[in-house]
Amino acid sequence: MGIFGALTTAVGGLRANSYALENVSGNIANSQTTAFKRVDTSFLDLIPQTSATAQLAGGVTTQSRSTNSVQGDVQTASVATFMAINGNGFFAVQKPGNFTDGTPVFDGVDRYTRRGDFQLDKSGYLVNGAGYYLQGVPIDPTTGNPSGSSPQVLRFQNDFLPAQQTTRIDYRANLASYPLTTKHDVSVPGSELIAPGSYSAGHNPLALGTPAAPYTDASRSGTTQNNKATPSVANTAATLLSGAAGTDSISSNFIAGDTITVNGQTITFMASGAVGNNQINVDDSIGTLLGKIDALQGTSAPNTATIASGSITLHSGTAFNLSVSSSNSTAWAALGFTGTVTATRGGGGGPGTGQVVGNDNSTFLAESIAGGAVTTYDISGAPVNLQFRWAKVDSASLGAGHTDTWNLFYQVNPNATGTQVAWQNVNTNFTFSASGQMTPAIPSIELTNAVVNGVALGSPVINFGTGGVTQFADANGNVQVNQIQQDGFPAGQLQSVGVGTNGRIVGNYSNGRNLDLAEISVATFNGTNFLKRVNGGAFEVTDASGQALFGKAGTIVGSSLEGSNTDIADEFTKLIVTQQAYSANTKVITTSNTMVQDLLNVLR
Structure with missing residues (x-):
C-alpha cells in the first residue's frame, strides 16, 4: 500500500480523533445536566492480514464507551419530590406517545433514567425535567405493603383519605x-x-x-387536751364539761343553752335536770357526753373505749356516717375538735x-x-x-x-x-x-x-x-x-407528596397524616454499560444489557439530585490530547502528499 496506505490511515486517524472530539464536546456540554453519564472514546487498531514479517501498524477506528455505572455527586435540593439513587440502579419511567385532552397516552415502552428531578404536574403525575413519567408500585393503605410487583406509571390525585375509626x-x-x-x-x-x-x-x-x-367503722381523733386541775393533766372520761379553776374539768366550759349536733340531732346543755339522749347537764363528764353521742349515732364502737392520753376518738359505727359539731367552738376545741367532725363509713352500697x-x-x-x-x-x-x-x-x-x-x-x-x-x-x-x-x-x-x-x-x-x-x-x-x-384519624385531602428514606412516595394530608402511597421502582442490569442512550438522560434495554432486575438496587435519597459524572478538568485534558493527535495526523497527510509530488516529479 505504501504512500497511499499512509494517506488513508491518516484520514482514518482524523476521523477517529474527530469522533473523540465529538464525545468530549458532548461531555462538556452536559457537565451541568442532571445525572448525565459521560461517554468516553475507545481507539481500536485495524490490522490487515499479512505474514508475520510483513505486519503493519494498521489503521484506527473508534467506538463509544459508556460510564453508566459511574455515579455523579449527590447534592441536596429544596424540592421534596426530587430524588437521587445512591448506588446502582435506574428509575423506571415511561414517556407519552401523545396527549388526549391534556391527558398523557403512554407508548408502553419502559425506559430507565438516573435523572430524578421529578415534580407533580397538574394531573398528579411525577414528571422529570426531560418529560419522563415515574413508575412504581402502589401501596395498599390497609396493610402498608406494595399491591403487586409490576411497575406502573404513578398518579396522585387530590382524593380524600377516608377516615379511620379508633380501634x-x-x-x-x-x-x-x-x-x-x-x-x-x-x-x-x-x-x-x-x-x-x-x-x-x-x-x-x-x-x-x-x-x-359490708359497712365498716370509720373514726376521727381529736387533739390531746388537758384539764384545769393543778397540776394540769390529760382529760379522761371522768373529766367534767364545766368546772372551776383547779378542778378536773375541761379547759373551757360548756354553758347552759350550748348545743352539740349529731347527724342533725341536737344535744342541749342544761343547768340541771337533763333527761334522755338529747339533753346533758353542764357538769356531766366527757364519758357521759360520748355515751349520748354514741346513742344518737347508733354506733357499736363506744367512744369511751378510745380515750387515751387526752385524745378523744369518735366512731361512725356501721349504721350511719358521722357528722358532729358544736355551737360553742371554744369548749368544742377544749375537747380537741374544730369545726364539723365527719367520718364516712367504709364499704356499703349494693352490688x-x-x-x-x-x-x-x-x-x-x-x-x-x-x-x-x-x-x-x-x-x-x-x-x-x-x-x-x-x-x-x-x-x-x-x-x-x-x-x-x-x-x-x-x-x-x-x-x-x-x-x-x-x-x-x-x-x-x-x-x-x-x-x-x-x-x-x-x-x-x-x-x-x-x-x-x-x-x-x-x-x-x-x-x-x-x-x-x-x-x-x-x-x-x-x-x-x-x-x-x-390509631384513628379524620378524613383528609392530599396536600403534597415527598420522598421517604425507605424509597417510598409519602403523601401529606390535611388531617396531619403522612401515608405511604407508592414504592418507587428501581431497576438494575447485568450489563449496565450496554444500555442504549436516548434523549433526556434515559436508556433503553438491549440484548447486551439484559432485562431489568428489581430488588437489589441502591438506596433512594429524597430532596436530592445526582449531578453529571463529567469531570471538566479531565475533559479539557482529553481535548488537548485529541487536538494534538488530530494535528499529528494532518502532518502525516502533508508528508505523504509531498512524497507523492516527489514521485510525480521523477516522471517529468
Whole structure:
C-alpha cells in the first residue's frame, strides 16, 4: 500500500480523533445536566492480514464507551419530590406517545433514567425535567405493603383519605400508690379509696358484679387536751364539761343553752335536770357526753373505749356516717375538735353496677384522680374526647385480706344529670403487688360498644403492653401518663407528596397524616454499560444489557439530585490530547502528499 496506505490511515486517524472530539464536546456540554453519564472514546487498531514479517501498524477506528455505572455527586435540593439513587440502579419511567385532552397516552415502552428531578404536574403525575413519567408500585393503605410487583406509571390525585375509626389506644401510666384525692385524709386509713356507700342507692360504681361490701367503722381523733386541775393533766372520761379553776374539768366550759349536733340531732346543755339522749347537764363528764353521742349515732364502737392520753376518738359505727359539731367552738376545741367532725363509713352500697350517674358526679371526682385524655374518632372521622379517671378501691395498708386494687373509668357524658350515666367502669380490677407491678398482668382491655357524648366509638382496645401500668409512690399523688396514643384519624385531602428514606412516595394530608402511597421502582442490569442512550438522560434495554432486575438496587435519597459524572478538568485534558493527535495526523497527510509530488516529479 505504501504512500497511499499512509494517506488513508491518516484520514482514518482524523476521523477517529474527530469522533473523540465529538464525545468530549458532548461531555462538556452536559457537565451541568442532571445525572448525565459521560461517554468516553475507545481507539481500536485495524490490522490487515499479512505474514508475520510483513505486519503493519494498521489503521484506527473508534467506538463509544459508556460510564453508566459511574455515579455523579449527590447534592441536596429544596424540592421534596426530587430524588437521587445512591448506588446502582435506574428509575423506571415511561414517556407519552401523545396527549388526549391534556391527558398523557403512554407508548408502553419502559425506559430507565438516573435523572430524578421529578415534580407533580397538574394531573398528579411525577414528571422529570426531560418529560419522563415515574413508575412504581402502589401501596395498599390497609396493610402498608406494595399491591403487586409490576411497575406502573404513578398518579396522585387530590382524593380524600377516608377516615379511620379508633380501634386501638396505647396507654402507659404510673398510678400513685397513695392517690391524693380531694377527700383523702392521711390520718384516716382508707380515706383515699372510693366509698361505694356514698353513692346513690343502686349505683355502686365498682366493677359490674362486685359483691356489696359490708359497712365498716370509720373514726376521727381529736387533739390531746388537758384539764384545769393543778397540776394540769390529760382529760379522761371522768373529766367534767364545766368546772372551776383547779378542778378536773375541761379547759373551757360548756354553758347552759350550748348545743352539740349529731347527724342533725341536737344535744342541749342544761343547768340541771337533763333527761334522755338529747339533753346533758353542764357538769356531766366527757364519758357521759360520748355515751349520748354514741346513742344518737347508733354506733357499736363506744367512744369511751378510745380515750387515751387526752385524745378523744369518735366512731361512725356501721349504721350511719358521722357528722358532729358544736355551737360553742371554744369548749368544742377544749375537747380537741374544730369545726364539723365527719367520718364516712367504709364499704356499703349494693352490688357493683360499674357506672357513675350524674347525681354522683361530684362525689366520684372527689374520690378519683385524672388519668389523661385522648382525641378518638368514630367511623365517620368525627373527633371524640375520651377522658379517663382512676379510682383506688382497696389498699393493702388496711391489713390482711386487702390488696392494692384500682378501677379505670372513662367519661360517657360530661353533661349527665340525675340518673344519666356520667362515667363507665371498664369492669376490670387492676391489682398490684408490693413491688408496684400489676399482678396478674392485664395486657389489654376492650371498651365494648363504647358511646361517648352520644357518639358510638365501636369497641376500641386499650393496650397496656407488658408492665405498661405500674403503682409506685408519687409525691404529687396523681397519675403520671407516659403514653396515650390512638390509631384513628379524620378524613383528609392530599396536600403534597415527598420522598421517604425507605424509597417510598409519602403523601401529606390535611388531617396531619403522612401515608405511604407508592414504592418507587428501581431497576438494575447485568450489563449496565450496554444500555442504549436516548434523549433526556434515559436508556433503553438491549440484548447486551439484559432485562431489568428489581430488588437489589441502591438506596433512594429524597430532596436530592445526582449531578453529571463529567469531570471538566479531565475533559479539557482529553481535548488537548485529541487536538494534538488530530494535528499529528494532518502532518502525516502533508508528508505523504509531498512524497507523492516527489514521485510525480521523477516522471517529468
